Amino acid sequence: MADDGKVTWTGKVARQTTPAAIASAQGASLPDDLVCARFNGRLADLQEPLIGNGTLEWVFCDSPDGLEVIRHSLAHVLAQAVMGLWSQSQLALGPATEEGFYYDFDSPRTFQTADLERIERAMAEIIHEDLRIQREDWSLSDARACFTSPYKRELLDGLVPDADQGTVTVYRQGSFVDLCRGPHVSRTGRLRPCAFKLLSAAGAYWRGDENRPMLQRIYGAAFAAPEELDDFLARREEAIRRDHRRLGQELDLFSVRSEAPGFPFFHPKGMVLRQALERFWREEHLRRGYLEVQTPVLLREELWHTSGHMQYFQDNMYFSAVEGDRYALKPMNCPGGMVLFKRRLHSYRDLPLRLAELGLVHRHERSGTLHGLMRARCFTQDDAHIFMTPEQIQGEIEDVLELIDHVYSAVFGFSYHVELSTKPDKAMGEPDIWDMATEALAEAMRAKGMSYQIHEGEGAFYGPKIDFHLRDSLGRTWQCGTIQLDFLLPERFQLQYIGRDGQRHRPIMLHRVLFGSLERFLAILTEHFAGAFPTWMAPVQVMVIPVYTRSLDYAQQTVRFLNSRQIRAEADDRPQKMGYKIRDAQTQRIPYMLIVGDREEEQQTVSVRRRQEELGRRTKDEFAAMLTEEIEKRRRPETALAGLSETK
RNA sequence: GCUGGCGUGGCUCAGGGGUAGAGCAGUCGAUUCGUAAUCGACAGGCCGGGGGUUCGAAUCCCCCCGCCAGCUCCA
Structure with missing residues (x-):
């Protein structure tokens, strides 16, 4: 067996033959960094009996799959350690994550930061004991009898057991037993060369549902080698140093105060940044045939019924009543744009009509979600609404794609990726309209040779969207720009233009933002540049x-x-x-x-x-x-x- | 909103039943100095707010408010 992970073994596998046996038959002892195997594309434990013929690949700890298995095994070690310390705890779930692992517990003990160290020591001990991690197939009824935790029971109920055998897999290490799909490393001692650190304990809803019980989640970071963990921790430290809330304070850019939670104050120096960004934004838009407008912040409630916001967005809106009239603070700029378009009858010659607006929108966000400028209750969308004929859709989308690429890549030097968000569950309009709009967005991206991922069910309630996620200097990604194609609002607002044929037609509308939110974009830039802004933005040059x-x-x-x-x-x-x-x-x-x-x-x-x-x-x-x-x-x-x- | 933690001068923090402290910033004075911190003095706080326990509360208890982490949600 070579240690490069590429060696494969193809052949007939006798029933009950395991990857470990195959490795031994090849005359080598198991190398330390061998984690598990991939048999016909499926990950398998080294001790797992293989069925049928196939191709076996070795999975080492330096591969993404190998690392994931290691992290998952560490989650089990964490669970074992916690059960050893507080045996009244009940286990929920414990998967690998992007940087490590976590495990959710329901425990009478409220985990404190000081506990983490104690748990870490217990984990190290378990690893030191080099316990065998044993995979077992249990009947469903045996499993039900063994696992009394309501969470494990629920998982069992949700499992579709193997139709013939009705079994589930269970992993055992020492006295610890957990229901788990696997695979895992073969012994806890295999985790010894890896580096891990418990990071935090915090609440997490069972199955991510806020209506269900809240559990305690312990997070850990884990990597194949200590240097990688050090890198990760150093990056975390750097992220704290660059946190825009901290730099906002140190550089006197902005603040959020208790007098207005979630509504940021911009200080003189922060204002210079905003204005630099706005000046740049105007230049780019005027050059591309946009007309700038401004629509009111407070509009009568009636309008929001027409737009559908009262039905789909009410929970996030602020309301006000004056002289018996009910008003809403705008959470989006589009209805105002609609009103502006309707101010007179348009000719096809007016189209495409590109109305741009730096619009201050207000959205009620739950207190626990607020985060400096990144997540605030009011923010400035660098919006535009483009009204157009069906023939113009393609070209307009392509122009916006180009504008966004210019700004992200050429001016700020961000790399980015793109996602196509499709119809959400809570959406207005007919499915075929949605299909048409989604296809138009996809077609424009294909025409530009762009690759994109599909983000199922993440569209706005009135239309599908293209989302731009940019990557900052610490490798984090942020959603900023979006392009949304909307057939519905023009319909609801009965927009019309006179075509070349003298008949009335309905325009189609494109919503788009480039920065997304001016405030959030500034926060991203602050963190990306660690406060050392390019000279053109710097408050004091x-x-x-x-x-x-x-x-x-x-x-x-x-x-x-x-x-x-x-x-x-x-x-x-x-x-x-x-x-x-x-x-x-x-x-x-x-x-x-x-x-x-x-x-x-x-x-x-x-x-x-x-x-x-x-x-x-x-x-x-x-x-x-x-x-x-x-x-x-x-x-x-x-x-x-x-x-x-x-x-x- | 939920779970947990935290709220002490403008900022960063110490003090944890006997009545408030440091460093930085600020003000004043001295220093005149060549590429990352000169020295001294002064001033500044109803210890987040409201109740309670106590002879006495920044400190203990309860309720609010805000902040932080995570969950949920999201530009």
């Missing part, structure tokens, strides 16, 4: 730092010079040493520092420091020209990791 107090006049003169060239520059006039001010500017992620002392003043130059890098002396004109170009081209830092958060 240049900090002029006088070396001596006597240099302050020259520093202020330099600031005025830069301000007159539309550069956001400030002078640090505090009576502090230069190093102090440099450190401060660095901490504030200001992209450029200009050091000015006697030498600079004499020659009318500035000493340029770009973040940590000294660029030497330039004339003021040279520096301004260089910066203006960088700003106008909206150049971004070499890597998003530039100017990191740590203190030297």
Whole structure:
């Protein structure tokens, strides 16, 4: 057997032959990193009797499948450890996850952070004992008799037992027995080279249903090697350092206060970021034939009946009553766009009509879901509603796809993937309309040669959508842009245009956002750049730092010079040493520092420091020209990791 | 919303029945210094809010509010 995982074995398998036996027959002892086997495409334990002929592949711990099995086995070790410590606990479920594993318990013990360490030690002991992990086939009735936990019972009831044998698989390690599909590593000692760490304990609903009991879930991270776990933990630490709520505080960008939970306040510096983003957004849209509009935030309730929001979105809406009239705060911009389209009769010559709006929407979000700017109760959608004829659908979708690609890839340097979200359970309109709209979106993506995944049942209530998920510098993905094709709202609002034939026709509408939410996009950028924004966005682009107090006049003169060239520059006039001010500017992620002392003043130059890098002396004109170009081209830092958060 | 944890000066945190502390930031003064923290003084808090227990509560108990993690939900 080779250790590269590619070696396969093909042949007739006698009943009761196991992968382990085959490996032994090949004359090798089982290597430590062999996790399990894949027999005819299905994962199997090393000790599992194989049935029929087929191809056997070895699965090692460095493969995705191998790692998943290891994590799953660790979940069992966790369960065994918890049962050993608190035997009154009942087991629910414990699968592998993206980075590790978890197990859900119903336990009289409320797990505390301090317990995690204790559990970890118990787990290490179980691994040290090198218990055999035994797979067993049980009859359904035996299983029912053994597993008294209501959760296991429910799982048993949901299982369709093998039609002939009526058996379920059970795994045993020492005194611990768990109902499980498997596969698992053959002995707990096989987990020894792996690295794991228990991360947290928190509540989780049984089967993810908020109407069912809440269990306690213990999360762990696990990797095949200690270095990978270290990497993972380091990435987690970095994510905490970059958290936009923390940077929002440190860089004085925004805050959410208890006076308005979920409704963010933007500070002057945060406002500069917003405006930079908005200016950029307007440029891109005006260039592409969009017209900007603004629709009211508060509209009469009647309108929301027409749009279907009262029926499908009411739980997320805020209401108000004045002079006996009932109003709703808009949770979406589309109905306002509809009203605008209807303000007069349109000709086919007006189409496509692209109405763009930076619209502030309000949605009631449950308190536990709020998360800084990422999840707020009001946010600005960078919306557009494109009204068009059927023939224009394809071209319009393609144009939006291009716009989004330009902004994500070229300007911000994000990679992204695309999903097509289809009809949800709670949806308005007929299935054939949905099919038509979904197909049109798919067709546009095919025409552009884009690959996409299907996201079943995740569409909006009025139409299917294309979702854009971008990947940030820490490898996390965020849903931002969407394109939604809507045949229903134009119908409900009875939109019309006069066609070339002189007859009235119904337009079709495209909803789309690019950033999704301006606030959330800013949060993503904050974390992606670790607060070290590209110069064109930076709240303060240049900090002029006088070396001596006597240099302050020259520093202020330099600031005025830069301000007159539309550069956001400030002078640090505090009576502090230069190093102090440099450190401060660095901490504030200001992209450029200009050091000015006697030498600079004499020659009318500035000493340029770009973040940590000294660029030497330039004339003021040279520096301004260089910066203006960088700003106008909206150049971004070499890597998003530039100017990191740590203190030297 | 649910489960658990947490709320002490602008920020980060110590104190856990005897009446409030540090560092940073701020103000004032001294220091004139060349690429990541100069020194000193001063000022700043009804210890999230409301009830209760107690001679006495930041500290113990109850109820609210907010924040954090996870679940559920989502741009």
